Amino acid sequence: MDTSPSCLIKCKRRINLSLLFSDTQPSPPSAPTAITNRISSSPEMDPHRKADAGESDASARRIQRLSAHLSPADLGRPCIPPQLRLLTCAAAKIEVDTEKLSLYMRGKHRESQEKVYEYFNSRPDLLNPVEISKDDHRELCMRQLLGLVREAGIRPFRLVFDDPGKYYAIMEAVGSVDISLAIKMGVQYSLWGGSVINLGTKRHRDKYFDGIDSVEYPGCFAMTELHHGSNVQGLQTVAKFDPITDEFIIDTPNDGAIKWWIGNAAVHGKFATVFARLILPTHDAQGTSDMGVHAFIVPIRDMKTHQTLPGVEIHDCGYKIGLNGVDNGALRFCSVRIPRENLLNRFGDVSRDGKYTSSLPSINKRFAAMLGELVGGRVGLAYSSVGVLKIAVTIATRYSLLRQQFGPPKQPEVSILDYQSQQHKLMPMLASTYAFHFATLHLIEKYSEMKKTHDEQLVSDVHALSAGLKAYVTSYTAKSLSVCREACGGHGYAAVNRFGSLRNDHDIFQTFEGDNTVLLQQVAADLLKQYKEKFQGGTLAVTWNYLRESMNTYLSQPNPVTARWEGKDHLRDPKFQLDAFRYRTSRLLQSVAVRLRKHTKTLGSFGAWNRCLNHLLTLGESHIESVILAKFIEAVERCPDPSSRAALKLACDLYALDRIWKDIGTYRIVDYVAPNKAKAIHKLSEYLSFQVRNVARELVDAFNLPDHVIRAPIAMHSEAYSQYTQYVGF
Structure with a gap:
């Protein structure tokens, strides 16, 4: 032969x-x-x-x-053919107890969320219809907020300080009903209320707390200006102290300083926390001294008549791409006088005779302390973005299980989620949703600890972590909403199935509370600071401590033997996955540090930073992915129920290997992964997508989002098509 x-x-x-x-x-x-x-x-x-x-x-x-x-x-x-192999693969399905998994996911705050769901189920008149005008949506949103507080007895303001975890759980539930309502609630309690309590002192708490809590004092957070958003230190609004009348005079010096996109300003707000440069008179040649940006309580409407107060000019920012239940407005101030006591004076105060005192020695220190107290907004956005992703993934997954199309010759049609292409779209996204859930829960725990201890190192750690997670998660969710819409074909385009409103309402998450590109630069800057301190014997923040523990290991030459291992047990080993993520981050950090040092000699620090900007953004994303994976692995290990743990392990492995495969070029360039191992990673990630598909229904059901909250006919537990046809009139 x-x-x-x-x-x-x-x-x-x-x-x-x-x-x-x-x-x-x-x-x-x-x-x-x-x-x-x-x-x-x-x-x-x-x-x-x-x-x-x-x-x-x-x-x-x-x-x-x-x-x-x-x-x-x-x-x-x-x-x-390989593209059909998974369709016919007869693999054992993991049995998942949805109730136990849901309890583990939502924990002690499950009852609080269900209270929100039950209230809106009893008040269908408060659920916003598919078609609603801007003005009607704003009024509905205000009625929703008042109903939660005064009818349902849900008082979120106290939780902002006493139990942040419970507060954010309520925010997630509220956002599931209407994202506009969640943002309006966040403006009232996290931003307006949070600024008064966090930046003020006892006199402000005594005067304003109850009114903010009951929404008797609806307010705004007036930081962003027409010409200045992320660069808060560059704000131009001024607050000059008048020692004769013992007042501050708030002025908008030019059109670029108009406060813009201020939530609650256009219709409902009666107060605003205005961020302005504190100007004090002096007896020297200059005549004044700029003490930096401070926050002031400024009444903008009469408490009884609701008329705009003298010197305050308010205009409506108009119809937006989304979030039209929130009344964003623009504010201009012309010699508006407020009492000296309206300065939120926790980090800096002015006496009756115009003397400035502060426990912090410099403008930069005071500014950093002020922003550190306002980080709760970013924490909430990261967590709320995961809530939006849960809704979208639930709708797309349930529809993909329901919808049948094509199949083998002379055989029944198969579910479109049986197709590898649909699994490739949705199953890594479902795994990522779980990963983000546990990562943002970790962020909330760190934030709660920070609020209790005020530990300086923890404040810095939470500031960087919240910036990174907010940027990474909101960007991922924004892209995923379009993928989910496309995965549901023409039915995903129907407004009643919610992808359009979810996408439009969520889109701004990438911009407010810090533009995502700017926030990732903050993460990269903090990593470089920690990298420098590592080699100077300094203390690393908790979030970055893997750099201290294993930097030398990660930066050494890859082991040519392990680079070739392609066994399933090895690829699903959490140590391999986490090492791969951290190796990539460490190499990026080292290489960008070298590049910055080289370019600084010729371009200066700003020019060097700009030259390396894309590299820095990749570094920030890589580090945040490492943190997300680490927290997911910990969550899997802590899970007490074996079946839930097995399902979470599947999702965790898919998240890790899918991310490694998407950046396989980085690992191949440095021979961290040999060609045969890269191929094995790709094949195993495809297989894990199939395995996660087998428990996809249980995984989305564990989010425990009732049908009356999801409200998309194609995502109903039963008779989805029947409800869909009834909606259009059959």
């Missing part, structure tokens, strides 16, 4: 074609078995074998593989 390579290839092709068109096609082996067989029969994967085997060995291995295709054991198996 001729066993030359050319003859073997011809025979193999003939047999594959005959099997492909054969009527008798036994079931193929499961994907893990197939992967294991390939690994065990592959000489390159033997760690004891030399990496530089000769060409003759390579030829022998190729012949061995080709011969295996002709073995009697393979003659009865079909040659199924």
